[in-house]
Amino acid sequence: MLIDGLQCGHFNRGVFEELRAGAVSCVTITGGFWQGCIESLDAITRWRDLARENADLVVLVRDAEDIDRARAEGKTAIIVGFQNTNLFDSRIRFVELFQDLGVRVVQLTYNNQNEYGGSCYEPEDSGLSRAGKVMVREMNEHGILIDLSHVGELTSQQVIEHSDKPVAITHANPASVIPHKRNKTDKTLALLKERRGIIGCASYRNICAPEHAESAEKWAEIVARTVDLVGIDHVGIGTDRSHGHTLADMHWMRMGRWTREIDYGAGSPENPGTTAPLDWFTEVRHIGRIPGALGNIGFSPDEVEAICFGNWRRVYGEVFPGGK
Known part of the structure; x- marks a missing residue:
C-alpha cells in the first residue's frame, strides 16, 4: 500500500479503480491552480x-485516522488539496472556513509570486512576506499542510523556518540530482529534514532525467539519491501524475488568466505541449510497481514501508486536526 502526495487532472470511477489496482491507499488531489474562492467551492462540491x-x-x-480506516477497508483516502492560495481570496479568515470544508493541503504560491511569497519561476525570489508569515501561522493553527513544490527557494526556506509544524514538498525532486527550477536545492532539503518535513519524489517527465523513464527501478534511483540527502524518514512518493489532461488543461495550469502570452511552465519551446507519462508508468495502476522497484534497488521492507506510506502518515498525523 502507498500514499501519493500529489496527483491532478480529471478523476472518475475509472481512475479510482486504477488507484485501487495500484494499491494506492491515499492520494492528495488538486482542487485548483488559479481558481478563486467561488470556483474552489465548486471544486469541493464536485469532490x-x-x-x-x-x-x-x-x-x-x-483527519489522519481516515487514512487508516480507508486502508483497512480497502479504499483510497482522498485528501483535498489546492496548488495555490487563491482559494482564500486574500481573506485570512477563509483559511479556517476552507479547513472546515475539508481542505487539508495548500501550496503557498504556484508558478507566480503572490502576496505571500516568491515562486520557483520568478527571476528573483522576494522571500516570505509579512502576509505570508501570517498565512503560515494560520495554516499551522487550522491543520492545513503547507506545500512548497512550486515555491521559490528563499521563500521555501523561510516558510520551513517560520512554520511550527512540518511542511511538505509534495511533488518535486532534488535539483542536485536533476537540475531544474522546479526541483529543490540541497539547502532547502537540509532545512526540511531539520524541521521534520517531507519531500514526495515526482515522476513528472519534465523534472526527471530521460533515464528515469526507462524502468521503475531507474526512477527509484531518484528516491535513493533523495534518501542519501535527507534520510529515510523524510522521503515519500508524490508522482504528480495527471489524469485525462488535454492541451487546454495544460494552458490553464501554465497561463491561467494572468497572461496573453505562451508560458511553458516546466516545459520549454522545444517541449511545449502536454507531457507523456514515464515509459514504465503508462497506466495509473503502474504506480504499484514502485514498492517492488524500491526493494529491487536495495531498500529493506521497513524502508519501503516508510517511503511508500509511513513518512506521509507521520506528517499528516502531526499537521491535520486531531491527528496522531
Missing part, C-alpha cells in the same frame, strides 16, 4: 458528489 457516488472505492479525509 463531495464524486466521493458519494463512489463510496465503495474512496473516502474524503478530514
Whole structure:
C-alpha cells in the first residue's frame, strides 16, 4: 500500500479503480491552480458528489485516522488539496472556513509570486512576506499542510523556518540530482529534514532525467539519491501524475488568466505541449510497481514501508486536526 502526495487532472470511477489496482491507499488531489474562492467551492462540491457516488472505492479525509480506516477497508483516502492560495481570496479568515470544508493541503504560491511569497519561476525570489508569515501561522493553527513544490527557494526556506509544524514538498525532486527550477536545492532539503518535513519524489517527465523513464527501478534511483540527502524518514512518493489532461488543461495550469502570452511552465519551446507519462508508468495502476522497484534497488521492507506510506502518515498525523 502507498500514499501519493500529489496527483491532478480529471478523476472518475475509472481512475479510482486504477488507484485501487495500484494499491494506492491515499492520494492528495488538486482542487485548483488559479481558481478563486467561488470556483474552489465548486471544486469541493464536485469532490463531495464524486466521493458519494463512489463510496465503495474512496473516502474524503478530514483527519489522519481516515487514512487508516480507508486502508483497512480497502479504499483510497482522498485528501483535498489546492496548488495555490487563491482559494482564500486574500481573506485570512477563509483559511479556517476552507479547513472546515475539508481542505487539508495548500501550496503557498504556484508558478507566480503572490502576496505571500516568491515562486520557483520568478527571476528573483522576494522571500516570505509579512502576509505570508501570517498565512503560515494560520495554516499551522487550522491543520492545513503547507506545500512548497512550486515555491521559490528563499521563500521555501523561510516558510520551513517560520512554520511550527512540518511542511511538505509534495511533488518535486532534488535539483542536485536533476537540475531544474522546479526541483529543490540541497539547502532547502537540509532545512526540511531539520524541521521534520517531507519531500514526495515526482515522476513528472519534465523534472526527471530521460533515464528515469526507462524502468521503475531507474526512477527509484531518484528516491535513493533523495534518501542519501535527507534520510529515510523524510522521503515519500508524490508522482504528480495527471489524469485525462488535454492541451487546454495544460494552458490553464501554465497561463491561467494572468497572461496573453505562451508560458511553458516546466516545459520549454522545444517541449511545449502536454507531457507523456514515464515509459514504465503508462497506466495509473503502474504506480504499484514502485514498492517492488524500491526493494529491487536495495531498500529493506521497513524502508519501503516508510517511503511508500509511513513518512506521509507521520506528517499528516502531526499537521491535520486531531491527528496522531
